[in-house]
Amino acid sequence: MRPYPDKHHESIRAYLLMRQTAIKGRAELERLESQVTRVRAEVMLAGATDQQINNVRDKLVLEGRLPRSAGEPSMLNRERMARELIIELCGRGKKLADAIRAAQVRTGCRLPYKKAYNAIHGAKIRLGRTKPLTNRELLHRLYYDQGLTYRQIAAVIGCGSSTVSQRMKEYGFEARNPRLAET
Numbered sequence: 001m002r003p004y005p006d007k008h009h010e011s012i013r014a015y016l017l018m019r020q021t022a023i024k025g026r027a028e029l030e031r032l033e034s035q036v037t038r039v040r041a042e043v044m045l046a047g048a049t050d051q052q053i054n055n056v057r058d059k060l061v062l063e064g065r066l067p068r069s070a071g072e073p074s075m076l077n078r079e080r081m082a083r084e085l086i087i088e089l090c091g092r093g094k095k096l097a098d099a100i101r102a103a104q105v106r107t108g109c110r111l112p113y114k115k116a117y118n119a120i121h122g123a124k125i126r127l128g129r130t131k132p133l134t135n136r137e138l139l140h141r142l143y144y145d146q147g148l149t150y151r152q153i154a155a156v157i158g159c160g161s162s163t164v165s166q167r168m169k170e171y172g173f174e175a176r177n178p179r180l181a182e183t
Contacts, residue, residue, distance in 0.1 A: 054074065054077070055077060058074060058077035058078075058081070059077070059081065075109065078107045078108055078109035079109050079111065081103075081106075081107045081109070082103040082104070082106075082107045082109045082110075082111045083103075083111060083115070083116070083119045085099070085102070085103040085106060085107065086099045086100060086103045086111060086116050086119060086120065087119055087120060087123045087125065089102060089103070090120050090125050090127065091123070091125050095127075096113070096116060096117065096120065096127055097113075099116070100113065100116050103116075133157055133159065133163060133164065133167040136171050139153070139164070139167055139168070139171065139173070140171075140173065142156065143168070143173065143176075144173075144176075147176075150164040150165055150168075
């Protein structure tokens, strides 16, 4: 005969296993916390400040080398890490908006566009802005040979019709029909 009624036996067994796992986890956590306290004391004796230790811990948590249970990073450190990540990603050629999104996912801190742009500018990283329609022959072919309007060219290239108009003037191309040139 089982010690518990049949319908509750499995649920009680599952509860006891969960409780046993939690107790083991708590003991492991206490062991790790005592180890962290010991290491923190040794590092402070070596001359590090509490803020420096927290910065290292926050960096390790944000990189995923320490579990989140080690403590949430301060907002200041999250912002600093997001800024560093944005600079790194934009330095590799990623677009600023994509870098901001990636930094937000990784650090949990959404850096405003202006702050991110200022960080990039301060790091002397040039954003990958390209001037559309720098190919004179392509514009000539689309406008004269294929007979496309400014709006149609803009849709093909992926820019605005005013950009097409500016490039036409810049390259000295004559409009086919003045009325068509403005559409």
